[in-house]
Amino acid sequence: MGFKSYCFKKSLWLFHFGGASCNNCDIEILDCLTPRYDLERFGMLLVGSIRHADVLLVNGSINKKDKPRLLEIYEQAPKPVLVVAIGACGCTGGIFAEGNTFAGPVDKIIPVDVYIPGCPPKPEAILAGIVKLLGKN
């Protein structure tokens, strides 16, 4: 493992994109940053601007209004950027998969590195997903 990829894995900054979410996944993502789970011990930070981000967290069903915005956000991110789809809606569409305005799960729009299913996934499940993400690269 090279020096570059080691530094990259030790310092992943997260940017959170919420689609048409019911807010449960948003709350569980924020739970990961609280004292009990504390993602900062792995060097992860929640950043405010997509220009600083290394990981794009996407949750919620992506409808026709969200799709161009998600594409725009993905193109604005400096590469390399990893994409994590969180929750049933992010992974497959969940109960919205048959819906009129549904524009496809996240991996039909942008390439996804890790899927974390659950409705909502527990913070432990999100941490397990992140660990898989670290092992993958």
Next chain:
Amino acid sequence: MGTNLFYFLVYPGFLFMAVIGGLLSWFDRKITARVQFRKGPPLLQPFYDFFKLLLVKETILPARGAKGLFLAAPVFSVFGATMAGVFILLPLLNITSGFHGDLIVIFYLLTIPSLTYVIGALSSGNPLAAVGASREMKLILSYEFTFLLVLVGVIIKSGQSIDLYQIIHTQQTGVPFIGSVSGVLLFIVAIFCLQAKLALVPFDMPEAETEISGGIFIEYSGTPYAMIKLSKYILLFILPAFIMAILMNGTKLEGINILWAVLKLVAVVLLLTLIRNTNPRVKIKQAIRFFFVWINLLAIIAIVLAIFGL
């Protein structure tokens, strides 16, 4: 020439300041985590962040903006911080005695990083960055005058000396300036100026992350952002070191005194971190009012006390 380059690039200069600044930045984040009952990042975290931004990430230039200025601003911010740091650390570490009037040069050089952040933000063409830049400019206008008043107080206490080496020498032969009433007042004023200069939380409205999502740094990515991080690390080291030099007896680099020097530095950074963790962000209007009315009043009281020798 060779020794000057060594001073600038290696020992009290760039490399030394970057390493110590990175470690202090870790200390700041660790204390923040401990205050919030979290575990906190590992020791080398600031260096991982820096090398990731420098080596791995792509640099994106704004489509509608002054690209040259956008890229030059972070370089100048690192240059300004390093230059000011060299002039502070050479007398402080007792390597050379500086030159006549270096206090004034340091004061001006310490303004360069904030100014270059403003220039870089305005040349990116992002509206949120423009909001951040306007706030940073207002913040500079409010704290620079106060910082100058602190220096005036120090100059009066040291018997009209404008050499940093002379000021440190006066304290080391007599009592440290912080051991008097006016010295304590000047220290309080200086801590608030540092908080604003470093854009830490009560005065972090230029880069307010939850409000204008990064503010002045919103468009920066990759290598230029790494330079900005580096200048922040360097400032986190040299500004407390400057306070140590002008108010807290400087350093003596022999025996047990090295420990006292390190403890003084860490204590000042700890104070800054605790202020940042126990206060909410104020509005820019409140910050200007705070500096112009209350902190200036405190500084002027300190100067009057210093004239009467208290």
